[in-house]
Each structure stands twice: as C-alpha cells, then as structure tokens.
Amino acid sequence: MAQAKNNNSCTRKNIMASSQSNSSTNSTPPCAACKLLRRKCIPGCIFAPYFPPDDPQKFANVHKIFGASNITKLLNDLLPYQREDAVNSLAYEAEARMKDPVYGCVGAISVLQKQVQRLQNELDAANTNLLRYACNIVDIPSSMDRLPLMGSTSSTGLGEGSVGGGDLYHHHHASGLPIPYTQAWGNNNRSNYHPPGDMDEMDGGERSM
Structure with missing residues (x-):
C-alpha cells in the first residue's frame, strides 16, 4: 500500500511538471x-x-x-x-x-517630387539674387576709384569752378564729354596785338609828335 501511494505521488508530480512545461512553451504568443x-x-x-x-x-x-x-x-x-x-x-x-487605392505609393512619390522641384527653384532664385548682390558690391569700389580723378581741379588751387588746360582735359576725359577747343588768342589778346607795320606807324607818329 505504501509503495502504491509513492507511485501515485510520483505520477502526479510528472503530470504537473509536464503541464508546467507545456504552459511555458505556450506562453509565447504567436x-x-x-x-x-x-x-x-x-x-x-x-x-x-x-x-x-x-x-x-x-x-x-x-x-x-x-x-x-x-x-x-x-x-x-x-x-x-x-x-x-x-x-x-x-x-x-x-x-x-x-x-490611396488609386495611386498608392506613386501618388506619395509624385508629391515628394513636386516638393523637391519647388525647393530647387527657390534655391536657384536665392543663388541668382546672391550673385547679383555680390556683383553690385564689386562695382561700388571701382566707381569710387574714379571720383578723385574727376575732382582733381579742386587740388590745383585755382578756385572752385576754374579749370586749367590740363585739368580741363582730364575732367572731360574722365566724364566722357568731348574736349572743347580753346583758341590761343582771346578777344583781349587781339586788342593788344599789332602787326609790325602798325608798330612802325605808331612809332613814327610818336616821333613826329
């Protein structure tokens, strides 16, 4: 009788162990x-x-x-x-x-391509404006270099508004205007100029006087 009880207890333990192992394997969800x-x-x-x-x-x-x-x-x-x-x-x-049953992922790809194209256009416009701005910065110093040449008449000491012969040339050459022609004899010089014959007559008259 005691041996039978021991066998029954061992059988129950084996059944419980097998059930626990089965439950552990079945605990992992599919x-x-x-x-x-x-x-x-x-x-x-x-x-x-x-x-x-x-x-x-x-x-x-x-x-x-x-x-x-x-x-x-x-x-x-x-x-x-x-x-x-x-x-x-x-x-x-x-x-x-x-x-999107109609277009699926093709519709999403098309939207992304349009966004890329729009951003590329904005980038090109920004680069164009940047290049134009850089060119304007380069032109400003070159125009400033020509200003002392145009105002060189003030450093000659002839007074404002008076232009000498050499300064007149540089003034019109720098400004792009045609160089005016100036006669060597003005009206005042003509009145003081007398040919040699007239000088003899004047001397004779003075001598006769």
Missing part, C-alpha cells in the same frame, strides 16, 4: 501572421521576426494587398539580411495603397 492565418506558430517561423504580435495591422495590410503565399515565396527567395528591408517596403506600399 506572431501576427500566424495569428491572422489561424495556424500554429512553429519555431523558425519565417514571419515571426518581421511581424510581431503587438503590431497585427502591419501583416493585415500586407496580406490584403499582396497575399500571404506571395509574401512567403518572396521571403524564401531572399537572403536573411535582405528580408527586413523587403518587409518594410511591402508594408509601406500596402499602407499607401490602403490610404
């Missing part, structure tokens, strides 16, 4: 793909690393657009390090198709 497909998530499931149980909508969108069999075939054809990028791309395209 991935989102296996849960949606209602199948057992076995160790080494190809969906488990990319479709966690806490994000069921990700696989739901991908399954609705592409299908579970196509996703399985695609992942099996790829190398392990390429699968994560492929799943993320499929998830993005599926979500865009759910939001």
Whole structure:
C-alpha cells in the first residue's frame, strides 16, 4: 500500500511538471501572421521576426494587398539580411495603397517630387539674387576709384569752378564729354596785338609828335 501511494505521488508530480512545461512553451504568443492565418506558430517561423504580435495591422495590410503565399515565396527567395528591408517596403506600399487605392505609393512619390522641384527653384532664385548682390558690391569700389580723378581741379588751387588746360582735359576725359577747343588768342589778346607795320606807324607818329 505504501509503495502504491509513492507511485501515485510520483505520477502526479510528472503530470504537473509536464503541464508546467507545456504552459511555458505556450506562453509565447504567436506572431501576427500566424495569428491572422489561424495556424500554429512553429519555431523558425519565417514571419515571426518581421511581424510581431503587438503590431497585427502591419501583416493585415500586407496580406490584403499582396497575399500571404506571395509574401512567403518572396521571403524564401531572399537572403536573411535582405528580408527586413523587403518587409518594410511591402508594408509601406500596402499602407499607401490602403490610404490611396488609386495611386498608392506613386501618388506619395509624385508629391515628394513636386516638393523637391519647388525647393530647387527657390534655391536657384536665392543663388541668382546672391550673385547679383555680390556683383553690385564689386562695382561700388571701382566707381569710387574714379571720383578723385574727376575732382582733381579742386587740388590745383585755382578756385572752385576754374579749370586749367590740363585739368580741363582730364575732367572731360574722365566724364566722357568731348574736349572743347580753346583758341590761343582771346578777344583781349587781339586788342593788344599789332602787326609790325602798325608798330612802325605808331612809332613814327610818336616821333613826329
């Protein structure tokens, strides 16, 4: 009787241990793909690393657009390090198709391309304005260098408004005006000029006087 009791206690312990081990193995929730497909998530499931149980909508969108069999075939054809990028791309395209059934991700790409073109036009306009501003800064010192040459008459000591012969040339040459022609004999000089014959007559008259 005592031996039978011992056997029964050992059997109960084994049953409890096996039930605890089964509960520990079943405590891991299945991935989102296996849960949606209602199948057992076995160790080494190809969906488990990319479709966690806490994000069921990700696989739901991908399954609705592409299908579970196509996703399985695609992942099996790829190398392990390429699968994560492929799943993320499929998830993005599926979500865009759910939001925009007509254009999908093409519509989002078109919007981004238009934004890039608009920003490029703004950048070109800013570079053009910057170049024009830089050219104006360069022209200002070159025009200032010509100012002392135009005002050189004031340093001759002839007074403001009076221009000598050399200064007159430089003044008109710097300003771009035609150089005026000045006669060597003015009206006052003509009145004081007498030919040699007239000088003799004047001398004779004075002598006769």
